[in-house]
Amino acid sequence: MGKNKKIISRVIPPTEKLEPAWWFAFQENKLLVQAESSRVTVPYRIDFAELRLPVLRQHYLGRLDNRHCYTVELAEGITAPAGMTFEGLRQVYDRMDEDLFWVAGRAVQIIDWDRTHQFCGRCGIRTKLHPTERAKECPQCGLLHFPRLAPAIIVLVERGHEMLLARAHRFPTAMYSTLAGFVEPGETLEEAVLREVKEESGITVKDIRYFGSQSWPFPHSLMIGFTALYESGEIILGDEENIDVGWFSADNLPPLPGKISIARRLIDWFLEKQGKLPGENHRGSPPPFPPPSEGEG
Numbered sequence: 241m242g243k244n245k246k247i248i249s250r251v252i253p254p255t256e257k258l259e260p261a262w263w264f265a266f267q268e269n270k271l272l273v274q275a276e277s278s279r280v281t282v283p284y285r286i287d288f289a290e291l292r293l294p295v296l297r298q299h300y301l302g303r304l305d306n307r308h309c310y311t312v313e314l315a316e317g318i319t320a321p322a323g324m325t326f327e328g329l330r331q332v333y334d335r336m337d338e339d340l341f342w343v344a345g346r347a348v349q350i351i352d353w354d355r356t357h358q359f360c361g362r363c364g365i366r367t368k369l370h371p372t373e374r375a376k377e378c379p380q381c382g383l384l385h386f387p388r389l390a391p392a393i394i395v396l397v398e399r400g401h402e403m404l405l406a407r408a409h410r411f412p413t414a415m416y417s418t419l420a421g422f423v424e425p426g427e428t429l430e431e432a433v434l435r436e437v438k439e440e441s442g443i444t445v446k447d448i449r450y451f452g453s454q455s456w457p458f459p460h461s462l463m464i465g466f467t468a469l470y471e472s473g474e475i476i477l478g479d480e481e482n483i484d485v486g487w488f489s490a491d492n493l494p495p496l497p498g499k500i501s502i503a504r505r506l507i508d509w510f511l512e513k514q515g516k517l518p519g520e521n522h523r524g525s526p527p528p529f530p531p532p533s534e535g536e537g
């Protein structure tokens with residue numbers, strides 16, 4: 241992912257709209273995309289008002305490769321303009337420029353945060369957008385509401401040439417993925433890894449090492465990836481989250497998550513280490529659903 245162009249995040253928009261910009265428009269959590277042969281892109285226009293769609297809220301996001309990016313929320317129930325459709329992010333991830341996809345993932349979180357923080361959580365007064373920061377401020381008590389992020393650990397547990405994978409109830413297919421779960425208040429990331437693996441599989445791990453991280457905008461997770469080694473224990477199917485948990489090797493791979501997910505990067509890292517990375521045509525499923533969120537999304 242390091243090779244990709246990253247957005248330079250800004251809050252204050254340019255004073256004038258003089259050149260085309262990328263417009264990430266959402267109706268609920270569906271992105272307005274336009275077809276471009278077999279792929280899709282987002283509207284690239286000087287002003288979104290050209291499309292004559294009713295906009296509920298708008299945020300400036302910053303610049304991607306020196307092009308301005310905005311996100312807008314559209315009213316429910318309107319139909320997409322000719323040649324355009326509303327699609328869920330999971331449905332477009334493999335048909336869209338990856339840099340644009342990740343900006344869309346950022347945009348949907350900002351729209352969702354604005355929509356769900358219209359009123360102060362302390363005193364119930366209508367909030368206002370902070371003029372220079374990505375924050376909503378209560379005019380009565382001054383409480384600031386920042387975009388929410390829910391940190392979640394995701395871990396590949398190794399035992400020799402095998403890795404620990406689980407099939408969760410929430411997965412739409414027979415896919416298996418690495419174990420994952422939200423970090424609880426008061427926990428370190430390593431404690432969350434130990435607890436989640438123990439709860440979901442009965443296994444105790446050691447040698448927990450940081451692997452990498454990924455924004456996961458469904459609805460606002462930050463996935464923090466780790467590798468760990470098996471220490472002790474037998475598999476016990478834990479909490480109600482999974483249908484099955486088991487050890488898998490390169491020779492008996494189940495259907496795996498899609499390439500865009502950090503789960504798949506962890507799995508590919510493990511297979512590559514053994515010289516067993518399957519070819520590009522190995523079956524990939526759509527990215528896994530996130531760990532269960534705090535009741536929304």
Ligand SMILES: [Zn+2]
Nearest residue numbers: 360363378381
């Ligand atoms: Zn307040």
